[in-house]
Amino acid sequence: MTSKHLKAGAVFAAAALTASALAGCGVGSGGDTIKIGAVAGLTGQFITAEVPKTAQRVFDDANEAGGINGKKIEYIVKDDAGNAQRTAQVARELADAGVVAMAGSASFTDCDVNDGFYRQSKISSVMAVAATPKCFQSPNIAPVNVGPFTLMTAVLLHATQKLNDKRVCNFTVVLPGSEDAVKEALARWEQLSGQKLVVDDQTVQQSGDLTPYLLKAKQERCDAILFNPAEQLVVPWLQAAKTQGMDDVDFLLLAPAYTDSVAKAVGGLGLNVYAGSEFEPFTSDSLANKGWRSAVSRGDAQPTAFSQGGYLSAKFLVEVLKTIKGEITRESVGAALRDMTPIEDPMLGTPWEFGPGETHAPNQASKIVRLTGLRWVVVDDTFITVPND
């Protein structure tokens, strides 16, 4: 019995070795493809598998249309499982595999861990989903999404300009490393609106009951409350608010809360809930979303806001690659990204460009969606663009 198993194991191991050797040779001799990499969470706490999946479809489309100057794009996606060590390791694996750029990355640790490495190895990243300040502070990374900081300002502007809220309060979970970016985003709103936050609590904890925060908001008579965490905390937050009878308060949320599962879970409460979107709202059946919808369904990926990031980052990189004359290397891709003409896309409120800057935050516009019944509905079909000060 055991020896049989051993034999089977040996055969399997040999087969696996052969296969990987073949695959290895394939990579070694494959100089006639353009290799593009991505780091995403395919397993682990935060799964963003739909992002590279959608990007893959865009690259496949480009390949089917003849590729870039006759060369096919080879898209290599690595799973970092949300683990910082893996994030560092897979970036090096991608560099060793010979990627010329990154597109469609959706990892929460990528920017913080790999920024230095990307600079050293001259890799440019057109990031799909950026969530930490570092992603917006690197010469080598340009995200396509708005990001949580600009989005804070945009959502607060919506409250003061469109909803006429006077007593605006902020309850924020600040992740380590984001302190300054959060403060800056709030200060930007204060400057633009001329208002001050009535309550500014940046010490919200992710564990335990959230009711005490809501009681504070109630005591201070807040008429708009910004709350930044992701879905799993937004649901108990709104449920507790309902329990405390806060029916006339405007609840402002960020893009991580703008999902179908949140709508289904708390849509029935009947509270005033608004969220800022990163792109053209993904629940909208608009013409702007047509290309993305087609890619996401043909790519058999989940149609989420994150997948829009995957779609756009791949699309923009393909457009830039097409402008390159001559050999496509890390250097030539970097140069093309720096010199590119800004791309207008109906899914974005501001033109997207990588550009020559030391930092990049090209997307500065959001559309606001409102929870109506069990669905998110676009409130106002124009982008709120956060003006530069």
Add this chain to the structure above:
Amino acid sequence: MLQLSAAVAGLVTGGAYALMGLSTLLTYRLVAVVNFAQAAVGAFGAFAMVGLHEAGLPLFPAVACGLVTSAALHVGLGVVMVRWFAEASEGVKAAVTIATFTGLVAVGLRLFGAQHPRRFPSPFDSPAFTAGGVVVTWTAVVTMVLAVLFAVLPTVLLKRTRIGLLLRAQSERPTTAELIGIRVPRLSMVVWGTAGAASALAIMIVAPRLAGDFGSQALLITPALAAALVGGFRSFAWTFVGGVALGVLQGLASTVVVLQQYRGVLPFLVILVVLLWTRRRDRWDSAA
């Protein structure tokens, strides 16, 4: 005023911590295992319940299935403990449960999805009364009543009944108990099953109020252990008090500006203080 309201709000979470602490204590008192996987086992059942309920099963059969899932899982862990670790030290047993915890969290995240919230049904979510400016729901009342039951029933069972006597015998001297004819393995399986179902019930009740992902629910074990430690891993009444006090403390802490950012570490602080206090008479040199 805000302090009072926050404390009242904290009572509810406290009830939940007490519930979890009491089921952890139950496992410890009856089968002598400090079970780090207790909340994870409970979360497994709770998520199974939600999954079935979302798939169209009515609430009560779904809850029953969830309880059975957790009970079965806990019995499975119990079998491992009785089979291979019956004579092992408490430390080894605890280590096994830590390994189980890690495994369960990994499997749970895979099975139940990490980021999307589940719709935990909250049938008792209507307001019961208003106290100190806080609207208290029936969920809170039910949690408290259950916590009191969890505290009283095992005490009575252990002190007043023959079954309790047998259970105490088997937890303190398993081999001796077996030698005098107590059917230890069978009895302890009943205990494992009950404790598993109890923690599933606890998680089902508190889940709608706390972060709704599997990992966060499984981590409820930290305040639970803090509560059990307040009870010296012996007293059900003090564990109840410990859990409730911890919840109230967390509520209060979020109203004090200098303390609010440390709210999350309070359970650890309580563990530390209790350990230092209970060991204050130990002479460190003689212990070494």
